Amino acid sequence: MNTVGFMDYLSDSSRMNPLFRRLNNDEYRSREYLTWEEMKILIKAAGERGRHRVRDPALLLLSFRHGLRPGEAATMKWDAVMLERKVIYIKRLKGSQSGNHPMQQDEVDLLGQLKRIYANSYFVFPNERGKSLSVDGIEKIVKRAAEKAGLQIKVHPHMFRHSCGYFLAEQNRSTRDIQSYLGHKQIQNTVRYTAENPRRFEHFDWQWEQPF
Template sequence: MEFRKPKNKDQRAREHLLPNEVERLIAAAQSMGRHSLRDSTLILLSFRHGLRVGEAVALTWDCVDFAGASIYISRLKNGKPATHPLKGVEIQALQRLQTEYPDSRYVFTNERGGKLTTSAVRKIVTRAGEIARIRNCHPHQLRHACGYFLASKGFDTRAIQDYLGHRSILHTVRYTELAPDRFKDFWQD
């Protein structure tokens, strides 16, 4: 008998995490042992910049501009690269991470100083999800969480498209379609 992976909709009601779930995931990662700074920073940046797993593991220190408070994101899947601003909490975490792993070319490094594998990232996020009591948690939910968060804040769909590196707006409208503010004026009590 052939094993078939269950469909996502059969495992969870939605494919994105809510902001409070992301916070719980980061807090869980902060409690996970000697690589807690790396793991929590990985989750924070994946959420804030809508990173795919492959994009996160490929980040190198030369993409981070501390003086300019920005980070260059090279997108996969034929996505458009972009330079994103870095905020205070991200800069502090990255500076601490660079101090902790000074000899690595990669932002998110393994025990030997090389880049983390995508498999390792999946395990980190899954483990943090278990600690945070978030069922069936996976890294791509952080990218979706970024898109839904920006849409729920009312940001322009074209700006979200560019931020996430989508070539086609059809990949971006999924976030605005579920934004709760779309329906806020339907009923007046």
């Protein structure tokens, strides 16, 4: 068997040696999202160190609030932001549906500061040269914030999108609304958030006489 054939053999998941197989994310972590309380701790930590004490917390806050993928946050430009109207146009990647989202006042305030600080950049979240952040750059920002926050869960940037979905599900938003908000073309991608929401079972009546 030649080298190429051997690698093809290994790539067959039915025969792959476990030592060569990359584990799924859920095998590394017990959950793939952060709670709102954890997000607040992380956002606060992002603003407590380094030169970018406005950019970094704004990046994390908007990524959570609007369910942004790292690439969507990295390429966001100021022409998508309408501060006076408190509206932001979310340009989705991976074939997802783009659309306008409302902004909360804390987002408007942070973005107003950002626009003054990085007045010469087209990008909302620029790097040192005023160009767009890379996905690797965002990962480093998140890693530093997580270390500062001391969270007991390994954090990565794509968790913010999942955190948004689970947060909306806990607010009892409909699956259709969450689908539209996150830009999912297929509702099957959204069902995970409502299916794992424990509040669905809060109406269960366990008020029987305790046997112990």
